[in-house]
Amino acid sequence: MNIKPLSISTILLSGLVSFSTIATTEVAVTVDDTATQETKFNAYLETLKQEAKEKGITDATIQAAFKDVVFKPHSVKADNNQPEKKLTLDEYIPRAVPAWKIKQAKRLYHEHFDDLKRIGETYGVQPRFIVALWGVESNFGRYTGNHNVVGALSTLAFDGRREALFRKQTIAALQIIDEGHISAEDMKGSWAGAMGQCQFMPTSFLAYAQDGNNDGKKDIWTTTADVFASTANYLKTEGWDDKYTWGRQIQVPHGIDPELQGRDAEKGKYLQEWQKLGITNLDGSSLPKLNEDIKAWLIMPDDEAGRSYLVYNNYNVLMHWNRSYYFALAVSTLADEIVDKN
Numbered sequence: 001m002n003i004k005p006l007s008i009s010t011i012l013l014s015g016l017v018s019f020s021t022i023a024t025t026e027v028a029v030t031v032d033d034t035a036t037q038e039t040k041f042n043a044y045l046e047t048l049k050q051e052a053k054e055k056g057i058t059d060a061t062i063q064a065a066f067k068d069v070v071f072k073p074h075s076v077k078a079d080n081n082q083p084e085k086k087l088t089l090d091e092y093i094p095r096a097v098p099a100w101k102i103k104q105a106k107r108l109y110h111e112h113f114d115d116l117k118r119i120g121e122t123y124g125v126q127p128r129f130i131v132a133l134w135g136v137e138s139n140f141g142r143y144t145g146n147h148n149v150v151g152a153l154s155t156l157a158f159d160g161r162r163e164a165l166f167r168k169q170t171i172a173a174l175q176i177i178d179e180g181h182i183s184a185e186d187m188k189g190s191w192a193g194a195m196g197q198c199q200f201m202p203t204s205f206l207a208y209a210q211d212g213n214n215d216g217k218k219d220i221w222t223t224t225a226d227v228f229a230s231t232a233n234y235l236k237t238e239g240w241d242d243k244y245t246w247g248r249q250i251q252v253p254h255g256i257d258p259e260l261q262g263r264d265a266e267k268g269k270y271l272q273e274w275q276k277l278g279i280t281n282l283d284g285s286s287l288p289k290l291n292e293d294i295k296a297w298l299i300m301p302d303d304e305a306g307r308s309y310l311v312y313n314n315y316n317v318l319m320h321w322n323r324s325y326y327f328a329l330a331v332s333t334l335a336d337e338i339v340d341k342n
């Protein structure tokens with residue numbers, strides 16, 4: 001049984017032992033706990049290796065993937081200490097989509113336009129949304145994480161809080177290496193195992209990653225064409241429709257029924273139905289009358305006092321990518337700042 005050592009200040013206040021005894025005792029317990037943890041972790045790795053073998057992963061891949069794997073306390077600490085402070089959208093959007101990021105997004109959009117146009121047409125996704133996701137997820141590939149993915153995932157599986165999830169992700173990571181898309185040494189990602197410039201978890205990689213430049217590999221770490229194609233494939237597979245955008249910021253009448261909010265299927269209404277309920281564009285003008293009306297959902301992430309939006313199904317697809325209203329609105333906001341050529 002691991003016993004957490006009492007703090008020095010707590011024991012000193014009790015007046016039970018001397019400072020020298022405290023220091024010696026605490027170090028001994030900490031070292032013993034660490035050694036026990038490492039032993040248990042190494043034993044757990046053997047169960048992962050055995051499962052991998054049973055699922056057809058080669059011995060060479062298993063040996064290479066686990067060669068330098070050690071317990072990663074940082075991953076456990078980060079998983080247990082997610083940020084609690086909640087920003088409002090008025091605070092969050094300028095931070096997530098600052099002017100410099102908009103400028104970079106426009107530049108990179110034009111720089112990679114040939115690939116983006118080709119991939120956008122292949123998958124039916126507007127290129128500006130591909131670039132926006134790229135920018136919000138990894139700052140256009142600059143921040144992808146430098147953690148050993150197999151090590152991070154094995155640690156989180158061993159921790160036990162969400163063992164089934166992270167054990168599955170570990171096996172998926174091994175399959176990716178085994179298929180030759182990346183070496184074990186080069187498979188780097190976040191503390192939680194999200195990988196590459198589009199920050200796919202390993203199971204998402206297996207489901208959605210694409211070879212965008214036809215070189216036989218799906219490289220979301222260094223090959224932008226693969227990043228773009230993988231992003232577009234995810235969106236299209238989850239229901240993206242390039243005939244439409246994501247939604248619009250709107251004004252709602254004071255005292256609107258809060259039960260109208262939400263993205264449940266039955267809460268979707270056509271734009272003109274929302275118009276009749278007193279909802280307008282942000283500038284007070286009428287909602288558009290389209291040849292083919294589109295269903296929209298009302299969301300007010302910061303309650304009625306904050307920003308309000310009518311969102312379309314494409315926004316719901318962005319929520320499949322990341323279940324955060326704020327994340328999806330950051331991507332949508334950045335996409336709106338990028339002008340399509342077509």
